Amino acid sequence: MTAPSVSFEVFPPKTVNAAFNLWDTAQALAPLNPRFFSVTYGAGGSTRDLTQDAAHTLRRTSKLPVSAHLTCVGATMEETIEVAEGFHEAGVTEIVALRGDPPAGEKRFTPHPGGFAHSVELIEALALMDKFTIRVGAYPDSHPDAASQHANIQYLKRKFDAGADEAITQFFFETESFLRFRDQCVAAGIDKPIVPGIMPIANWKSARRFAEGCGTKIPAWMDEAYRAAERDGRTDLLSTSLCTEMCSELVEEGVDSLHFYTLNKPDLTRDVCRALGVTPQTQLENVA
Template identity: 70%
Template sequence: MPSPAISFEVFPPRSVGAAFTLWDTAQTLAPLAPRFFSVTYGAGGSTRDLTQDAAHVLHRTSGLPVAAHLTCVDASKAETMAIAQGYADAGVTEIVALRGDPADGAKSFTPHPDGFKDSCELIAAIAETGKFNIRVGAYPELHPEATCQRTSIEWLKRKFDVGADEAITQFFFEAETFLRFRDACAAAGIDKPITPGILPIVNWKSARGFAQRCGAIVPAWLDQCFDAAIRDDRHDLLATALCAELCSDLVDEGVEALHFYTLNRAELTRDVCRALGITPQTTLQDVA
């Protein structure tokens, strides 16, 4: 069975040290020939300028496609589309279009008075330019603000209907979670690619907290496994084995692409890719 296509998500650095970590991550993972690197926004759009800088530099230095996150948070429509145009001018023609998390720690999203009210409005505006390949978010488990999964799937279908090309899911811990979601989306008439988002667990405590905030269900067996592994100083070994098994199960079920949330830590993601038979194809030059 052929190896899956892969892509990697990174976040923009906030310090010089973090910048070196990001470039080290890119240098380690770029030889695996990913489809693209995606660069996130911080909560509430807090890293907007940093995201633009990181996307431009990563694209220029790696020569690889970069997908920049773009959200509706705390910006007018004109400001948001100016950012999109700046990406196009810099050769970044892939965007991950998201509504974004509420700004300033608010419990619910409030659109900017002159901004896009939701992700579908943003996607439609980007699509109308004809300049970008557009990816969007999807939730194989219940979105924190959704009342039922059917509503989430209908919303995802709207994103595709207004111009999205591909969806990337929130991470999950069991293959069946994604496979059930994929089947439900197909039954709803969605025929565009839905790529599973994979979180290699660099730190179980942090990953568990992240899961709780974004609505990902943590199976009891996983808690038990990591409790034992941490006691026996086998956390990284367990994390690699579980992530590789999850990816392998997905590939066995016909999944052709995987998107890794690297957290700017390359080693575990690289090891999982190796376990899947993905080996270096290119060499990244001049990254600094």
């Protein structure tokens, strides 16, 4: 089995300790020669400045491609494009363009006055700049706001038609979720790359809560599996085993790239990558 290409998502730090965690994560995973690191936006655009700082620092210190998240939340069109220009000036030429989650306390997304109404408008504006590789989100188990899976896939097609180069999926718990979605996308005429998003489970309760919020289907057997693993103190072993098995199945089905949601905790991700044959190649430079 040929080892897949990999990429890693991290989130920007809000404290000094969190900054060290981010650096340790980059230090641990950069030697695996990822295609890129992606840096998230907080809910409601709450970490916009932190995202910029983290993206710039990762790019400068790792010399690896960085794909910065950019959303439609909490800013005018002009302000959002200004952020994109700042990314480009700092050498960050890849963007994950998203609608974004509503701010804390709000249940539904409401466009900012003068802002982009949805992700397709943002993608169109970025494509017109002709400066970025544009990635977008995709939802194998359907977006919570989509009327149906058909509508979910048609909206992804609109993103590609607007200028997106590649999609990264929300995480999922069963291989079949992605494979079924991939087939449906091909049937809908989508021919751009769709990369599965993988989340090694560091904490089942947190992962389950996050899955419920983003519409990811939760297999009943996983609750019992993690209850048993917690009793035996073997949750990391279970997580590594399940994630490695799923990734191996995906690679056997022709998937050549995987995107890992690290939650700034590199150990499980690194263990899974090594099990897949992704071996260290380079070292991250020290910050001068």
